[in-house]
Amino acid sequence: xxxLPKSPLLTDLYQLTMLQGYFEQGMNDIAVFEFFVxxxxxxxxxxxxxxxxxxxxxxxxxxxxxxxxxxxxxSGRFSRDFPESLAKLRFTGDVHAMPEGTxxxxxxxxxxxxxxxxxxxLVESRIINLLHFQTLIASKAARVVLAAPGKLLxxxxxxxxxxxxxxxxxxxxxxxxGFQSTSNVLAxxxxxxxxxxxxxxxxxxxxxxETLAFEHFARAQPENVIxxxxxxxxxxxxxxxxxxxxxxxxxxxxxKAVRLDSxxxxxxxxxxxxxxDNAGLKEIxxxxxxxxxxxxxxxxxxxxxxxxxxxxxTHMATSSDAPFLDCAYKLEEYxxxxxxxxxxxxxxxxxxxQVYRTYGAGGAxxxxxxTLDDDPTTGTALIVPVMRDGxxxxxxxxxxxxxxxxxQELARLPAGLRxxxxxxxxxxxxxxxxxxxxxxxxxxxxxx
Amino acid sequence: xxxLPKSPLLTDLYQLTMLQGYFEQGMNDIAVFEFFVxxxxxxxxxxxxxxxxxxxxxxxxxxxxxxxxxxxxxSGRFSRDFPESLAKLRFTGDVHAMPEGTxxxxxxxxxxxxxxxxxxxLVESRIINLLHFQTLIASKAARVVLAAPGKLLxxxxxxxxxxxxxxxxxxxxxxxxGFQSTSNVLAxxxxxxxxxxxxxxxxxxxxxxETLAFEHFARAQPENVIxxxxxxxxxxxxxxxxxxxxxxxxxxxxxKAVRLDSxxxxxxxxxxxxxxDNAGLKEIxxxxxxxxxxxxxxxxxxxxxxxxxxxxxTHMATSSDAPFLDCAYKLEEYxxxxxxxxxxxxxxxxxxxQVYRTYGAGGAxxxxxxTLDDDPTTGTALIVPVMRDGxxxxxxxxxxxxxxxxxQELARLPAGLRxxxxxxxxxxxxxxxxxxxxxxxxxxxxxx
Numbered sequence: 034x035x036x037l038p039k040s041p042l043l044t045d046l047y048q049l050t051m052l053q054g055y056f057e058q059g060m061n062d063i064a065v066f067e068f069f070v071x072x073x074x075x076x077x078x079x080x081x082x083x084x085x086x087x088x089x090x091x092x093x094x095x096x097x098x099x100x101x102x103x104x105x106x107x108s109g110r111f112s113r114d115f116p117e118s119l120a121k122l123r124f125t126g127d128v129h130a131m132p133e134g135t136x137x138x139x140x141x142x143x144x145x146x147x148x149x150x151x152x153x154x155l156v157e158s159r160i161i162n163l164l165h166f167q168t169l170i171a172s173k174a175a176r177v178v179l180a181a182p183g184k185l186l187x188x189x190x191x192x193x194x195x196x197x198x199x200x201x202x203x204x205x206x207x208x209x210x211g212f213q214s215t216s217n218v219l220a221x222x223x224x225x226x227x228x229x230x231x232x233x234x235x236x237x238x239x240x241x242x243e244t245l246a247f248e249h250f251a252r253a254q255p256e257n258v259i260x261x262x263x264x265x266x267x268x269x270x271x272x273x274x275x276x277x278x279x280x281x282x283x284x285x286x287x288x289k290a291v292r293l294d295s296x297x298x299x300x301x302x303x304x305x306x307x308x309x310d311n312a313g314l315k316e317i318x319x320x321x322x323x324x325x326x327x328x329x330x331x332x333x334x335x336x337x338x339x340x341x342x343x344x345x346x347t348h349m350a351t352s353s354d355a356p357f358l359d360c361a362y363k364l365e366e367y368x369x370x371x372x373x374x375x376x377x378x379x380x381x382x383x384x385x386x387q388v389y390r391t392y393g394a395g396g397a398x399x400x401x402x403x404t405l406d407d408d409p410t411t412g413t414a415l416i417v418p419v420m421r422d423g424x425x426x427x428x429x430x431x432x433x434x435x436x437x438x439x440x441q442e443l444a445r446l447p448a449g450l451r452x453x454x455x456x457x458x459x460x461x462x463x464x465x466x467x468x469x470x471x472x473x474x475x476x477x478x479x480x481x
Numbered sequence: 482x483x484x485l486p487k488s489p490l491l492t493d494l495y496q497l498t499m500l501q502g503y504f505e506q507g508m509n510d511i512a513v514f515e516f517f518v519x520x521x522x523x524x525x526x527x528x529x530x531x532x533x534x535x536x537x538x539x540x541x542x543x544x545x546x547x548x549x550x551x552x553x554x555x556s557g558r559f560s561r562d563f564p565e566s567l568a569k570l571r572f573t574g575d576v577h578a579m580p581e582g583t584x585x586x587x588x589x590x591x592x593x594x595x596x597x598x599x600x601x602x603l604v605e606s607r608i609i610n611l612l613h614f615q616t617l618i619a620s621k622a623a624r625v626v627l628a629a630p631g632k633l634l635x636x637x638x639x640x641x642x643x644x645x646x647x648x649x650x651x652x653x654x655x656x657x658x659g660f661q662s663t664s665n666v667l668a669x670x671x672x673x674x675x676x677x678x679x680x681x682x683x684x685x686x687x688x689x690x691e692t693l694a695f696e697h698f699a700r701a702q703p704e705n706v707i708x709x710x711x712x713x714x715x716x717x718x719x720x721x722x723x724x725x726x727x728x729x730x731x732x733x734x735x736x737k738a739v740r741l742d743s744x745x746x747x748x749x750x751x752x753x754x755x756x757x758d759n760a761g762l763k764e765i766x767x768x769x770x771x772x773x774x775x776x777x778x779x780x781x782x783x784x785x786x787x788x789x790x791x792x793x794x795t796h797m798a799t800s801s802d803a804p805f806l807d808c809a810y811k812l813e814e815y816x817x818x819x820x821x822x823x824x825x826x827x828x829x830x831x832x833x834x835q836v837y838r839t840y841g842a843g844g845a846x847x848x849x850x851x852t853l854d855d856d857p858t859t860g861t862a863l864i865v866p867v868m869r870d871g872x873x874x875x876x877x878x879x880x881x882x883x884x885x886x887x888x889q890e891l892a893r894l895p896a897g898l899r900x901x902x903x904x905x906x907x908x909x910x911x912x913x914x915x916x917x918x919x920x921x922x923x924x925x926x927x928x929x
Binding site: 157158169189203230233234236363367375379 | 488496556602617667677680684687700701800824826827
């Protein structure tokens with residue numbers, strides 16, 4: 034029902050100005066670019082790779098339409114021949130990547146593009162845009178998943194996500210990280226994610242009494258009776274639920290849960306649990322929302338709040354405590370020669386790289402080695418081929434398969450990282466082969 | 482070349498479950514919802530309204546397509562008659578709003594929807610999604626504009642904006658707040674915003690020498706020669722520019738600017754300025770980028786950095802120091818009766834409201850009054866009718882007109898807010914008429 038924008042004009046102007054330079058100079062040799070995160074943001078001990086599927090879908094159909102070529106022509110910024118070269122451009126390269134749902138760390142590439150320079154260059158902006166955001170959100174969502182073992186987690190992020198695509202992709206990223214469902218109907222329809230939702234305060238307010246609103250809702254949605262009880266007075270509403278339950282039962286309708294959305298959720302959930310239990314309504318679950326994130330959830334559970342599920346919105350969909358990653362897509366090789374950027378604080382490791390991971394007791398991750406692709410190293414190679422000559426090697430992975438991988442990956446985090454998530458730094462060794470190559474390039478450059 | 486998603490399924494599931502309840506109960510009376518920000522985030526002394534244009538475009542064509550109705554039918558979540566009711570649904574209501582580019586404060590509605598309850602309810606999620614994000618970014622961009630008077634400001638946010646729509650709308654929001662251009666080509670094409678851009682480090686790295694890269698670029702883009710000089714050694718590159726300039730001049734090509742992207746930008750800009758000036762190249766401008774925001778820009782200018790323009794990316798496009806607003810779209814009246822939510826910490830002011838602004842010496846804003854729409858109050862009414870019976874009252878405002886309004890508004894901020902932006906709180910008085918109505922509703926509710 035919806036297509037993410039595929040326009041090659043969704044790029045930074047400098048990609049086009051550089052492309053014209055490349056075309057004019059006949060610089061069409063093979064370039065190798067890698068996407069990686071330079072440093073983990075504060076409060077993040079690991080990241081979860083996500084967004085590859087959308088990158089591959091974008092590369093597969095990359096081309097300039099007539100209207101797009103016309104814009105280039107009419108912009109007056111480019112040479113007469115440039116639109117013609119663009120018209121022929123397709124993505125014919127190779128892609129290697131860590132599968133979505135893989136845990137990774139700073140400096141480790143999660144995507145490598147090997148393609149003629151103009152192609153690999155043009156796609157930079159959108160590749161970063163897609164990988165950055167979903168990785169950001171999957172990594173935030175994974176923290177919530179670890180903070181709330183066994184709890185129902187629902188994405189509520191649509192309204193404050195940064196636009197429509199962010200809302201759709203945040204639903205996808207949180208689901209693959211282990212959430213159970215989303216409130217976002219279009220994301221459900223698009224990605225086949227279970228959808229969930231009940232009622233807003235406006236439904237209650239539009240009725241002349243709260244009880245009447247509850248009853249009307251129950252009759253309209255008999256299979257899905259989750260009642261929002263904080264519009265006026267949470268405990269008073271819980272007592273209304275106690276009176277309503279037997280009436281609904283006679284109609285064959287069971288109340289599944291109540292939802293709390295404001296106030297001290299630990300306190301209210303304990304009171305509500307007691308009110309419901311005293312009335313023999315032990316099977317009614319308590320669901321909670323309202324500015325929640327992994328810190329709030331952890332705190333509520335530590336305080337023994339009898340809450341069965343959480344709706345997590347704004348803080349997850351914006352990754353509010355770390356709303357961006359310091360990531361880059363950098364040229365590591367051109368025309369068979371490794372390349373290195375040396376800008377202060379932003380130097381890169383040159384060459385085509387691979388990450389090898391080793392596992393210790395109980396299968397927990399014990400350390401990674403970042404090395405050159407052709408440097409034989411022990412451990413499991415995390416970066417695998419996914420696209421050859423512009424075509425996927427396999428069909429798209431299902432979201433369920435990716436979600437299972439995430440679950441396994443989170444289970445294999447070192448205990449420290451699983452428990453605290455920002456715990457002791459995970460050991461990533463930059464291999465001698467990489468350091469020596471970097472030093473060699475620096476020496477060559479000084480001799481020039 | 483691109484259409485923002487218009488699907489009515491871009492909504493929270495609960496809107497649909499509530500709609501079924503409303504249809505079943507025949508609750509089709511007029512509802513009044515208002516969008517407002519509950520509290521300003523830290524570091525924000527004011528906000529700049531944005532996003533109305535996209536809201537109106539969404540409302541104008543609101544309808545369910547065949548595929549969307551099919552999803553509703555096949556979901557198994559709704560009654561048999563529900564899709565039929567949805568098929569007939571269009572937006573036939575009225576909209577009142579503060580024009581885009583208006584400065585506003587906490588509690589002040591910037592949008593009021595007056596429509597049959599199901600219509601006004603269904604559009605909640607997307608209305609918040611659209612108004613929240615553009616207002617967030619326009620408000621952040623306005624801070625950069627105030628921090629850098631007279632400087633060239635370019636949006637560089639595409640890659641780390643949260644998805645494609647965020648990138649496009651951040652380009653729009655920053656332009657309307659006073660930026661001069663964007664690097665985002667599609668945003669330029671879509672919204673008719675000037676585009677800007679030069680070269681990336683990869684262009685330099687792909688060449689065997691930096692000077693050769695500069696020369697190739699200059700010949701490919703003779704009208705737009707802005708050279709990135711920090712790939713290896715900033716000052717050394719500036720000296721290369723000095724050698725290159727006369728050679729290019731012979732070809733009739735002038736170097737417009739150099740760009741710094743790393744290291745101590747104040748220090749580098751001073752060194753580069755000196756190197757250029759000593760060579761008589763005073764007309765070459767210095768442009769700078771690299772993790773910049775209003776704080777960094779202010780700091781650079783305070784240190785006397787001779788920088789003429791700034792590319793502002795990640796921090797603006799994610800509003801990184803305040804990545805969301807505590808905003809809401811709340812029912813204030815239904816079937817002619819004012820309504821009030823009393824949830825702890827989230828109580829709302831009931832009724833249809835208006836904001837009156839007064840101005841003091843030199844035309845500076847001196848204070849606002851939030852009152853009921855029918856309460857005669859002195860000052861300029863900020864909320865105006867923009868849509869009647871589902872049709873716009875006037876055609877879309879041009880982005881240039883909105884941008885001019887923003888400029889005027891920022892010029893009329895109280896001096897404290899203009900200088901520091903998070904300075905002394907601006908006085909917003911909640912009128913007696915509103916407080917009395919709230920108290921009356923609370924009393925009525927206790928008697929029930």
